[in-house]
Structures are given as C-alpha cells and as structure tokens.
Amino acid sequence: MGSCLHKDIVPAEPELAPVGRQEYRDAMARLGAAVNVVTTDGPGGRHGFTASAVCSVTDDPPTLLVCLNRGSSASATIHANGVLCVNTLAAGQQELSDRFGGKVPPAERFHAGEWRPGITGAPVLVGALASFDCRITRFVEVGTHDVLFCEVVGLDEAGTREGLMYFLRGYHALGKPPE
Template sequence: MQASESTPFIQEVVTRDDFRHAMAGLAAAVNVITSDGPGGRAGFTATAVCSVTDDPPTLLVCLNRSASVHAAFSANATLCVNTLAHGQHELSNLFGGKTDMTERFAAAQWHTWVTGAPVLEGAAASFDCRVSKTVSVGTHDILFCEVVALERQGAAAGLVYFDRQYHGVTARPV
C-alpha cells in the first residue's frame, strides 16, 4: 500500500518491499569497494557508505554476509572506497553483478597505496582504509574503516543512484 503525498503510510510492521521502495527515494553516491590481501582480490558496488567521524577519519561500509566477496573482505581487513564519477556507471554494473573478479578489474585502471587495496584511476574520490571494527546487523556487516590515505578529483562530477537509476551530479549549488 502506498501513502499519498499528504498522508503517511503507517503500519505496525514495515515490510522489506515497503522499506526498499522508500529507500529508492534516498539518493546515494555510488562506490566500488575493493580489497586485496590474503583473502584475494575482490570488489563490489555499494551505496551504503557514509562518514562516521573525522577524528580519526572513519567511514562505514555495509556488506551483505551472503555476498560472494564477504570472505575476502573479512580476511583482508583492508579496503578502498572508490566513489564513482559520472560516466562510470558501467563499472558499477560490473562490480554489482555476478561478473568474474578478473573481468571486473580488467575493465579499469588500478593502482595501490598504503593498504594494498586497489585504487580506481579516475574515481571522483578514493579512501584507502583499514577495517577497525565490524558489527553485524540483520543480513549485513557494518565495517568501520579508518582512512589512511585519500584523494579527491575536484572537477569530477559524481555518480548517484536515485529512484533505481543512475544520475550525474555536479558541484553547482541549487
């Protein structure tokens, strides 16, 4: 059941579908999260990424425990949050699907910094991190990630996901 614009939809139990539908109205940056180490090279697409604190600089990344990359990220305990630029939506689709890891990484240029996690050339921003804490909630692990190196491309337009579609955003104020 949908709510009208002036009347909220209130129910005792919020269903998974209702929650997903409402979340489609929340614009979020599109990120490719990468890792490499004893667990192997792995990556996935995520919009569930946000800042936690600037002292120490920390992000959180949500990772489904049933994801094929979960074991690699758990073993490596490092990652890079690569915030995609406008025009990189095909890379998001590759890392968000069932594509083989070798093919995912072959689709772009990568280098490494402090942790050894793959850093995407041309990303709007990249945050090289060590996982400092993991908390499990429902189906996901919340990875708290201390940032040890970063870079931002000042002129890059960002890529967001909103209403189940990709959109480019620029730094022009509204």
C-alpha cells in the same frame, strides 16, 4: 500531614506493525546516494563490489562505514584482508558500477578501469571522484549485513568532476552547484 503517594505513569507502547521488506526497499530507492566501488586485496585475494551504503562516521580519526551483505561473494575476502578502498565514482563511470554489481565474475571485474595499489594494498581506481584507502577497525552484525567501521589511511581525489548518484533505481550525474 498527609503523605503523597507518587506513581510513575508509564505510557503503554503502541502496537507497531512491522514494515515489509519490499515497502522498505521502495522507500530507500528515494534516498539518493553516491555510487562506490569497494575493493580489497591481500591474503584473502582480490575482490570488489558496488555499494551505496557508505557514509562518514567521524573526522577524528577519519572513519567511514560500509555496509556489506554477509551473503555476498566479497564478504569472506573483505574480512580475511582487513582492508578496503572506497572508490567514489564520477559521472560516466556507470559501467564500472554495473561490472562490480555482481553480474561479472569477481576475477574479471578489474579488467575495466585503471587500478593501482593503495597504501593498504587495496586497489585504488585511477580517475575516481575520490578514493578512501582504509583499514577495517571493527564490524557490527545487523540483520543480513556487517557494518564495517573503516579508518581512512590514504586519500586520492580526481578534482571537481560530476559525481555519480543512484536515485529511484537509476544513475544520475550530480554536478557542481551554481555559484
């Protein structure tokens, strides 16, 4: 009997051209997202920033993730405090998004809106569509950002108002679907 020789055939990997930064940013502008103001308070101080890179991870335990640019003015404060609140904005709250977007000094950002401390001490926006009060359980460094994994320890909801979305580099109201 002859023996059969077996060779694993491994296909050659295709040459992949890197995607350019601007090309990637332009494509991401087509990915609509909720607009959130992420806030913190504690030993590191009070701070907040606008973010659209927020999403659910799991409901057991309730966890979401927030992407935070390590070069941002909020980064050191968020890490020092270890807590944050994701305040999902309702339609009509664009001014708060712009205010926390970086052009207003951090100390003046909280002069607009009504704020109360959450369970963690992080500022909760009264009238936000939803607020997720969280403690940061871990983070992962990826490129220029930290991906923060945040366990939700408190929730607030403001009812079924229209949400604020960011799509194609502009704000849009997202309403309740027709019944």
